[in-house]
Amino acid sequence: MSDTAHEDPELIQLLTPEGELREHPDYPLDLSHEEMRGLYRDLVLVRRIDTEAVALQRVGELGLWASLLGQEAAQVGSGRALRSNDMAFPSYRDHGVAWCRGVDHKALLALYRGVTNGGWDPAEHGFHLYTIVIGTQALHATGYAMGIQRDGAVGEDGSAVITYFGDGATSQGDTNEAFNYAAVNNAPVVFFCQNNQWAISEPLERQSRVPIYRRAAGFGFPGVRLDGNDVFASLAVTRSALQHAREGQGPTLIEAFTYRMGAHTTNDDPTRYRVSAELEEWRLKDPIARLHAFLTREGIADEAFLKGVEAEAEELGESVRRDCRELPEPDPLDIFHEVYAEPHVHIDRQRAEFADYLASFEDAGAEGGR
Incomplete structure (x- = not known):
């Protein structure tokens, strides 16, 4: 596709696919070296949970799994931008955000294994339950944001709301109604669209005639597009949008331009509608590889750290497999x-x-x- 990350002048990118750091006047990167290493650890461990879950479904241990492969940076970056008193409303593949909000992987596995009637306590984690019906979480988030606005729980140190959905959800009425309600009520909500370019098997060009972030202008609030494979850009832009929401500046639509490297769910066969060349093009923009290149080039992460993360990922993989099989059947x-x-x-x-x-x-x- 011609509309790629490195060719779009409107796309915000702080870390190039080659692992080179860029500055942006509107989105400064205020991170310590320890925090940068922490983001790398997040990306690696979240991907390992996802990889193991796909394998578990293939051997019949899970009924279904919605993979986040390729979308880790969008989720982890935005998830780490949230404060403890913020609330997130996810869709059904936002495992990276769940990780950042402290939701145990066992709760995610239980949901897709069919042994839970809920999953976790939304209030405890500031992370609502997964939403399967496409786009409804945008309305839930907007209503919640209007509620905290009327309760006076906003302000510089107050709360904000974020909701996650894919490009396909922007064609749903619920999402567009949420945009309108949020705009006219100046609600403190951030709409975070992970544009992975495939609404199941429907390509982006058959969903929208304009870039998704530009739709916000029609509703009267700002939209911004970022490189969804750049964890630094995802963090910086989301942090800014959340702060604007808290301070009474209303909603923002963030379009994280990324790519779904795997199937829509484990019931899907993407080889029937995608070409392999497209997949290979996006492998070169891998979010983990670019951060690895940056950290090692700048001497921020040494071999001991990287091996430690790798060992932790191996332990986590074993834990995911064991925990899945040991989940109790519900009464x-x-x-x-x-x-x-x-x-x-x-x-x-x-x-x-x-x-x-x-x-x-x-x-x-x-x-x-x-």
Whole structure:
């Protein structure tokens, strides 16, 4: 494709595919060497979780998995821009953001193994549950942002909201309604679109006639496009947008221009609609490789550090495999827990009816044994 990261003058890039650092007047990179090494560790470990999960699905241990391969920098950079009092509303492949928000990989595995009815406590992590219905999380995030705005929980040290979705979601009505509500209410929300150029099998040019970030102007708020394979740009731009939201400057649309290196989910076969040359082109822009090149060239990461991360990734891989297989099966009646905050007569009745139904199988088995 001609609209690549290194050819687009409107695209914000702080770290080139060759691992060279650039300065940007609007997005200074305020990071210590320790924080830079931390980002590298994040990228490597998040990719390892993803790689192991794909393998687990292939051998029947998971029902499905939505891979983030190639999108690690967009997720980790923006995830590390969040403060503890911010709230994120993800889609279903935002495992890198989940990592940054302290969600244990076991909770993600349980979701795709089908042994949980939720996954984690959104309030504890500042990270909402995964959203499967395309685009609805944009409305959820906007409503939440309007709520904290009215509660007065904003300001320089206040809270902000971010929501993640893909390029395909920008064709959904919910997402566009969220843009409009956020704009007219000046809501403290950041819309983070991971444009991986393929809405399942639909290419970008069949989804939009203009770059996605330019759509924000039609709703009355700013949009910006960044190199989604550049973890530094993702961090710096998201940090700025979140601060603008906190300070009452309203929403921002960030388009992280990246590429989905794997399948849409493990049920998808991308070889049916993508050419291998396109994939090879984007391998050269790998987010981990470019950060590795920068850190080693500048002497920020030595061999001991890199080997330590590699060893940690091996341990994490073993843990992911073991933890997945050891996940307990839920009690069937757990599905009725936490449907409402308070006891509810209809839920109580349905629970009792289902319990009787389950018990009938036990009774039939006992009678058959006589």
